[in-house]
Amino acid sequence: xxxxxxxxxxxxxxxxxxxxxxxxxxxxxxxxxxxxxxxxxxxxxxxxxxxxxxxxxxxxxxxxxxxxxxxxxxxxxxxxxxxxxxxxxxxxxxxxxxxxxxxxxxxxxxxxxxxxxxxxxxxxxxxxxxxxxxxxxxxxxxxxxxxxxxxxxxxxxxxxxxxxxxxxxxxxxxxxxxxxxxxxxxxxxxxxxxxxxxxxxxxxxxxxxxxxxxxxxxxxxxxxxxxxxxxxxxxxxxxxxxxxxxxxxxxxxxxxxxxxxxxxxxxxxxxxxxxxxxxxxxxxxxxxxxxxxxxxxxxxxxxxxxxxxxxxxxxxxxxxxxxxxxxxxxxxxxxxxxxxxxxxxxxxxxxxxxxxxxxxxxxxxxxxxxxxxxxxxxxxxxxxxxxxxxxxxxxxxxxxxxxxxxxxxxxxxxxxxxxxxxxxxxxxxxxxxxxxxxxxxxxxxxxxxxxxxxxxxxxxxxxxxxxxxxxxxxxxx
Amino acid sequence: xxxxxxxxxxxxxxxxxxxxxxxxxxxxxxxxxxxxxxxxxxxxxxxxxxxxxxxxxxxxxxxxxxxxxxxxxxxxxxxxxxxxxxxxxxxxxxxxxxxxxxxxxxxxxxxxxxxxxxxxxxxxxxxxxxxxxxxxxxxxxxxxxxxxxxxxxxxxx
Amino acid sequence: xxxxxxxxxxxxxxxxxxxxxxxxxxxxxxxxxxxxxxxxxxxxxxxxxxxxxxxxxxxxxxxxxxxxxxxxxxxxxxxxxxxxxxxxxxxxxxxxxx
Ligand SMILES: Cc1cc2nc3c(=O)[nH]c(=O)nc-3n(C[C@H](O)[C@H](O)[C@H](O)COP(=O)(O)OP(=O)(O)OC[C@H]3O[C@@H](n4cnc5c(N)ncnc54)[C@H](O)[C@@H]3O)c2cc1C
Ligand code: SF4
Ligand code: SF4
Ligand code: FES
Ligand code: FES
Numbered sequence: 001x002x003x004x005x006x007x008x009x010x011x012x013x014x015x016x017x018x019x020x021x022x023x024x025x026x027x028x029x030x031x032x033x034x035x036x037x038x039x040x041x042x043x044x045x046x047x048x049x050x051x052x053x054x055x056x057x058x059x060x061x062x063x064x065x066x067x068x069x070x071x072x073x074x075x076x077x078x079x080x081x082x083x084x085x086x087x088x089x090x091x092x093x094x095x096x097x098x099x100x101x102x103x104x105x106x107x108x109x110x111x112x113x114x115x116x117x118x119x120x121x122x123x124x125x126x127x128x129x130x131x132x133x134x135x136x137x138x139x140x141x142x143x144x145x146x147x148x149x150x151x152x153x154x155x156x157x158x159x160x161x162x163x164x165x166x167x168x169x170x171x172x173x174x175x176x177x178x179x180x181x182x183x184x185x186x187x188x189x190x191x192x193x194x195x196x197x198x199x200x201x202x203x204x205x206x207x208x209x210x211x212x213x214x215x216x217x218x219x220x221x222x223x224x225x226x227x228x229x230x231x232x233x234x235x236x237x238x239x240x241x242x243x244x245x246x247x248x249x250x251x252x253x254x255x256x257x258x259x260x261x262x263x264x265x266x267x268x269x270x271x272x273x274x275x276x277x278x279x280x281x282x283x284x285x286x287x288x289x290x291x292x293x294x295x296x297x298x299x300x301x302x303x304x305x306x307x308x309x310x311x312x313x314x315x316x317x318x319x320x321x322x323x324x325x326x327x328x329x330x331x332x333x334x335x336x337x338x339x340x341x342x343x344x345x346x347x348x349x350x351x352x353x354x355x356x357x358x359x360x361x362x363x364x365x366x367x368x369x370x371x372x373x374x375x376x377x378x379x380x381x382x383x384x385x386x387x388x389x390x391x392x393x394x395x396x397x398x399x400x401x402x403x404x405x406x407x408x409x410x411x412x413x414x415x416x417x418x419x420x421x422x423x424x425x426x427x428x429x430x431x432x433x434x435x436x437x438x439x440x441x442x443x444x445x446x447x448x449x450x451x452x453x454x455x456x457x458x459x460x461x462x463x464x465x466x467x468x469x470x471x472x473x474x475x476x477x
Numbered sequence: 478x479x480x481x482x483x484x485x486x487x488x489x490x491x492x493x494x495x496x497x498x499x500x501x502x503x504x505x506x507x508x509x510x511x512x513x514x515x516x517x518x519x520x521x522x523x524x525x526x527x528x529x530x531x532x533x534x535x536x537x538x539x540x541x542x543x544x545x546x547x548x549x550x551x552x553x554x555x556x557x558x559x560x561x562x563x564x565x566x567x568x569x570x571x572x573x574x575x576x577x578x579x580x581x582x583x584x585x586x587x588x589x590x591x592x593x594x595x596x597x598x599x600x601x602x603x604x605x606x607x608x609x610x611x612x613x614x615x616x617x618x619x620x621x622x623x624x625x626x627x628x629x630x631x632x633x634x
Numbered sequence: 635x636x637x638x639x640x641x642x643x644x645x646x647x648x649x650x651x652x653x654x655x656x657x658x659x660x661x662x663x664x665x666x667x668x669x670x671x672x673x674x675x676x677x678x679x680x681x682x683x684x685x686x687x688x689x690x691x692x693x694x695x696x697x698x699x700x701x702x703x704x705x706x707x708x709x710x711x712x713x714x715x716x717x718x719x720x721x722x723x724x725x726x727x728x729x730x731x732x
Contacts, residue, residue: 162555304556306485315594456534
């Protein structure tokens, strides 16, 4: 059995509601409330979600959070639906599409475009967006929060480990619980929450278009906080697109959010924190991790994460990389090789690793396509994971009243995302509703906290990066 | 570059060890967290403030004489990097390790003790088990010469 | 890393999943003198698929860096085109029905 539904887990409980069925190319597929189409199909052993456009290669999902479009399918006649973030429904008709979709062959559930005038739009309901929305709503602003997933909490929803960071900012608590607590707080603060709502584009003068459960909505706002998180990096090696090769975060979503294991034996590429943590969580879910490879001469993630993996008997091979995935329809193994000090593969060190899943954990890049569309000036800052928007001390971009927070502003971690959310939330509210001593206090506390987090050797890198893209002035004091 | 940066495995030279007298007096904490990471739950949870840390990025600085070996920090540390050893009784020593896998062993059950690389260190009996927030602190009885090596466990099939 | 395996057999290394652009295609384009992201996008359609380059552009950047040894600022940065995300056809059609 390649994939299976997790029935017992040491830290998670999967309460599956009443089973229902949908149709996949004539087969009845069982699903439970809360399953995405992709999760339900994967749990039934489906690995090939699409066929590639020109080369007709089989493709599986990759990111599982709506970023990569590797999982697009035709749902009730509508092509190009991201099956990884679309909930399965009773009686739904799902098919694989040929890569160039024909026009829809059914009448569409279309509503005319609606226009709304609001004060603050928060885009993204992860820790950064939720924190910003809570602060703004608690201080009298009219706040609408949009998230393309059915569940709020962003990356936190799948983090079953206890969090690092400051005790005050929930460290020592499991990410999944922090996500729930923040979502609850946002409801209580009166944030108007739109889940299943993808922000599509930006039009001048603070206008955003939103795909809200298949209807197009237009929001004219006074200000925007943009907090859409990050996308996982892809890696070049032979056969790197075979089904069975997934982003580590994608596997984490499948496993911890939907309770489906990816397969039996995993090869993890990358020993940064994401690679180490996801490996540990795979073992918790009862999956074997055969080896962790790292191209660098040393483990990139925290020693404590590496140590707990080693205690579980998992080897970590530094100065190693994958050169090839074996298989034609899906992964049947991998060829790995040692690297020399110039990153060149060393002849004679090739060996085959037995595995049916390959997880790629080679870093994240900020998701900020939208900001470039809005005309924000950006800069390439490797310390923050790639292209990032310029911002002032209060996280306002070069476009007035457009703020950023969290991973989309630069890859760091959840504590910083929460603090940045608070900072951006307070600063935008100040600009739109006027200053107050409470807002000033929130801003000051957040800045202090962020600076604290960036003091250590791991934080120093982010600090250097942030200094490279922070400009003076812009926002009111 | 030190070995653990490459392997992820600490050796006993990296760790602050209690004196022989302290070890014989009663249970005492062993913290295997040696990098400057932004983390402090261990400091916050210790009821007698035996763990010090000036800046959140410092490594925990434990006062081994003050520590009562209560093991509260064992289940609170997100790095699962804290252990407690107890050599105060004559027969056999106790090592308390964090555990977050299934199945959860029961008191009195004999499990396989593991070292820092997951190697089999022989059988060990579970003397005590405590849960907090789905993390277990499992206390194993091991021979005295193994207290510096046993850091994990595996339930027998 | 070239595009043929040890025995000279052809290897497939995908860089852009959406548009099926291989590393070989990119190396050939570089050989032909295309060496900026924006120009490669027009030439190969890399980064123009449904994910709008979210998955492939950073990898393309790394390949260009490796091959040309240039800094990211020289390679240039992709410009964004609306809509920021692939619109499912339901919505486009919805637009039409207006
Ligand atoms: C394996 C792993 C382990 C980690 N461990 C830790 C840890 O121990 N400690 C720690 O502090 N941090 C940790 N992190 C990092 C932490 O999870 C992230 O830094 C944090 O979640 C970033 O928050 P965010 O709000 O910026 O983005 P996210 O949490 O990614 O949230 C972004 C949200 O935006 C939504 N969105 C995206 N695009 C759109 C759109 N167009 N329209 C509408 N909505 C959209 C998404 O659906 C998502 O919900 C870990 C991350 C990973 C992957
Ligand atoms: S074992 Fe108890 S007393 Fe000792 S450091 Fe941990 S929490 Fe403090
Ligand atoms: S809680 Fe654990 S990981 Fe964090 S500083 Fe303390 S010992 Fe280190
Ligand atoms: S968009 Fe669904 S797998 Fe990436
Ligand atoms: S992977 Fe290149 S556009 Fe999507």
